[in-house]
Amino acid sequence: MKTELRVAAYAVCVRDGEVLLARWVDRAGVKRWTLPGGGMDHGELPVQTVVREVEEETGYVAEPTALLGIDSIRRDWLRRLAGPGDWQGLRIIYEARITGGTLRNEDSGSTDLAAWHPLESVPSLTRVELVDIGLQLWRDRPPLGHSPLHDPANG
Template sequence: MQQELRVAAYAVCVRGDEILLARWVAKDGTKRWTLPGGGMDHGEEPVQAVVREVEEETGYLAEPTVLLGIDSIRRGWINRFAGPGDFQGLRIIYEVRLTGGSLRNETGGSTDLAAWHPLGTVTALPRVELVDIGLDLWRERPPVGRSRLTDPANG
């Protein structure tokens, strides 16, 4: 069985009563809102990765202020040529504050739109579960950095 590990860094950026999100475009064309962020390059520090990704996807310069937590997902997949696979995603989630730049959309990347959304409307958005996990970590600030939404003891 082929195994794949992807390590990524994401930002929770709240300003007043709004959160900054990027709209991710899946390979099948489906569009869902996500936290700005993405995969780390080999040799890159997580803090550098989240700063780079926020700028790439939103146009803003960001500074991580708090490590909110680490989330892990695992999914199986079938590849027609390679057979079964096992994917694990390790997602490092930071709270960030903006230090410059201006809102713009990414071109030629995995997202097509960046926007501020009122916190009260997030649950009505088409979104990936990472948005809910990030907001839970931001609100609850669990001591071990694990969202109650992904903790098996709560399920």
């Protein structure tokens, strides 16, 4: 079975009771809100990744201010020619503040829209689970940086 590891960095940017989100478009065209961020390039530091990705997806310059936590997910997948696989995503989640730039949408990337959303409206958004994980880490600040939302012991 083929294994694949993807390391990515994401930002939780909250100001004035709103959170900055990017709308991710999957391969099937399904659109869901996510935290701005994405895959780390070889040789890149995670803090560089999150700054680059926030700018690419939202137009903003972000300054990471705290490491909130690290989340890990696993999925089985089946590729037409490659056969079955075991995919793992390691997601490094930072708190960040916006220091410059102008809100804009990403051109020809994995997201198509960037917007601020009131924190109280997040539960009604069509979103990926990473939004909930990131906001919980931001609120709770667990000492080990682990979200119980992805704890296998919690079912």
